[in-house]
Amino acid sequence: MILAPLLAVGLGAAAPDPVSVERAFAADARKLGQWTAFRSYAAPNAVMFVPQQVEADRYLRGRADPPSPLSWQPVVSFQSCDGSLAIDQGPWQDSGSRLGRFTTVWLRAETSAGRRWMWVYDGGETLTRPLARAARAVGRRASCTALPANVPDADSREQGFLPPPDAPMPTAQAHHSADYSLRYAYWSDASGRRTFRAWLWKGRAWQLIIDQKIAA
Incomplete structure (x- = not known):
């Protein structure tokens, strides 16, 4: 499996940071409806x-909003050097x-409506204890020094950048920012347990x- 780049274009103009977009996303879920916001x-x-993997467009199409939407808050945001890819986490x-x-x-990425942040992966896990909240999310950006080139598949597999060979498709995916400074991969095993990793x-x-392992 080859790591697939997530390409973003036209990044010269200023844009809201992903934490602000995450908060707006959560606010719209409460104001407009959960699945309405997810579609938007x-x-x-x-x-x-x-909890199984689904294509968001197919799952969300025509789905009625639940009467009581989820609420969430970002507490950490990892961002690529080129500002094209980010991973947010929180409770x-x-x-x-x-x-x-x-x-x-x-x-x-560039859309017909202009440059904007869009989510490409949404996953969660249930916990028995609440995570700490934060008034301000912590942002961690990749270094722009000596940016890496792509890694051969064999080395990528050894370093964990690729899902294991026995991970079922299409639940096994690996992606990176265009500048290779932020990577992530996810897969499920036969029992349905899911792994999500990012570098x-x-x-x-x-x-x-x-290095997130989510029970089946």
Whole structure:
């Protein structure tokens, strides 16, 4: 499997940061309806987990909004050097007692409406204890020093950048920003347990920033 780049174009003009967009996304879910907001912010090729992997466009098409939407807040945002890709994480809650952690991957790309951030991956996990909230999310940007080139598949597999060979398709995916400074991969095993991993370029090597294993 070859790592697939997530390409963004026309990044010269200023744009809202992904944390601001994440907060607007969450606010619209409460104001306009959960699935209405999901549709509005989704990229055409977005995937989500409900809990199985589905194509967001197909799953969300015509789906009625739940009466009580989820709420969520970003507490950390990892961003590529070129500003085209970001991964946000933070706590989510429903109207009852369920809570957990969300992971949103954002791509900044050119659309017919102009440059904007769109989510391409949305996944969450249920937790038994709430995550700490933060008044301001922590932003961590990849180093722009000595940006890496692509890594051969064999080395990528050894370093964990690619899903294991026995991971079922199409649930096994690996992507990176156009400048290779932010990478992520996800896959499921036969039991349905899901893994999500992400790496940030630190100037001399990649740092594993997320190693998330979600129960079936």
